[in-house]
Amino acid sequence: MARHKRVLILGGIGDSRKLTALASTIPGFQVINSLAGRTCQSIMTFKPTRVGGFGGVSGLKDYLREQKIDLLIDATHPFASQISCHAAIAASALNIPHLMLVRPGWKKLEGDHWLEVESNEVAATVLPELASRIFLSIGxxxxxSYTHLTDLWFLMRMIELPQPYTSVPPGKILTERGPFYLGEERSLLQKYEIGTVVSKNSGGDATYPKIVAARELSIPVVMIQRPSLPEGEQVSDIESAVSWLRNYSD
Ligand SMILES: NC(=O)c1ccc[n+]([C@@H]2O[C@H](COP(=O)([O-])OP(=O)(O)OC[C@H]3O[C@@H](n4cnc5c(N)ncnc54)[C@H](OP(=O)(O)O)[C@@H]3O)[C@@H](O)[C@H]2O)c1
Structure with missing residues (x-):
């Protein structure tokens, strides 16, 4: 009998959790999930899940060899560009089929006032001209990148508090995990008299309501553009990633 094909799914976002759950139901595949472990409360309902970095490209190559991984799916956050590059290089070096699941970015719609910038550093340079009270929704x-802006006030939302002794810009921290909803996002922007929102163009539905609320309230959004991805096969939805996997069934 043919052995199960071993699939490593690099995760960290909701889509990767869904993909991992679906992939593990396909006969003939054995799925391992990998998380960076960015939060203490990483959602690890799937077993087996391994947590933490591999140790660069060479560590990842060692892991892929030792664990006899046959297929690699990179379903990481669109801003997690380092692990995506490492995965592409390691898979190519070991001749392992590799797929990137990349959810589409948000598109600017009528009524949006977006200033698209390439990084947090650039975002910080434009803020003083835009507003004095900022919703910093970047994790x-x-x-x-923002701590030197001591004349501004920041509402900062993140899943967990910053590490101890991290310097943080002036303002208030909210610890919350999405999904977020339009009514609450609208109220939040109004309650804290927010004049500008800073967001990564992460895509997906879970954090989009803040963008809709900003549009409704005519609040400008400084939108941080995605880093570029390595060359390689890509799909934009979970179903297509599952179909890709099925192509490797015996
Ligand atoms: N990573 C996430 O789960 C996640 C979730 C939401 C948002 N983001 C956003 O993405 C940006 C960069 O985040 P990042 O520093 O986590 O990503 P990154 O810069 O791509 O990764 C840094 C290192 O973390 C390790 N790593 C990342 N993802 C991993 C995974 N799934 N399994 C095992 N190791 C992993 C790797 O360490 P080694 O080199 O040692 O292998 C990698 O080189 C930030 O803006 C962050 O807010 C990331």
């Missing part, structure tokens, strides 16, 4: 990893 906790890149707050340092």
């Amino acid at each position: 906790r990893q890149e707050l340092a």
Whole structure:
């Protein structure tokens, strides 16, 4: 009898959880989920899940060899570009079929006032001209880009508090995990008299309501553009990733 094909799914977002759950129901495949472990409360309902970095490209190659991985799916966050590059390089070096699941970015619609910038550093340079009260909805990893803006006030939302001794811009921290809803996002922007929203163009539905609320309230959004992806096969939805996997069934 043919052995099960071993699939490594690099995850960290809701889509990767759904893909992992679906993929594990396909006969003939054995799925392993991998998380960076960015939050203490990483959602690890799927077993087996491994947590933490591999140790760069060479560590990932070692892992793929040791675990006899046959197929690699990169279903990480669109801004997690380092692991995506490592995955592409390691898979190519070991001749392992590799797929990227990349959810589409948000598109600017009528009524949106977006200023599209390439990084948090650039976002920080434009904020003083835009508003004094900012909704900084970028998570906790890149707050340092804004700490010098001591004349501004920031409402910062993240899943978990920043690590101890991290310097944080002036303002208030909210710890919450999405999905978020339009009515609450509208109230939040109004309650804190927000003049500008800063967001990564993460795509997906879970965090989009803040963009809709900003549109409704005519609040400008500084939208951080996605980093570029490595070359390779890509799909934009979970069903297509499952179909890709099925092509490798015996
Ligand atoms: N990673 C996530 O789960 C996640 C979720 C939501 C948002 N984001 C956003 O993405 C941006 C970059 O985040 P990041 O630093 O986590 O990503 P990254 O810059 O691509 O990754 C940094 C390192 O973390 C490890 N890593 C990342 N994802 C991994 C996975 N699924 N399994 C095992 N190791 C993994 C790798 O370490 P080694 O080199 O040691 O292998 C990688 O080189 C931030 O803006 C962040 O807010 C990330």
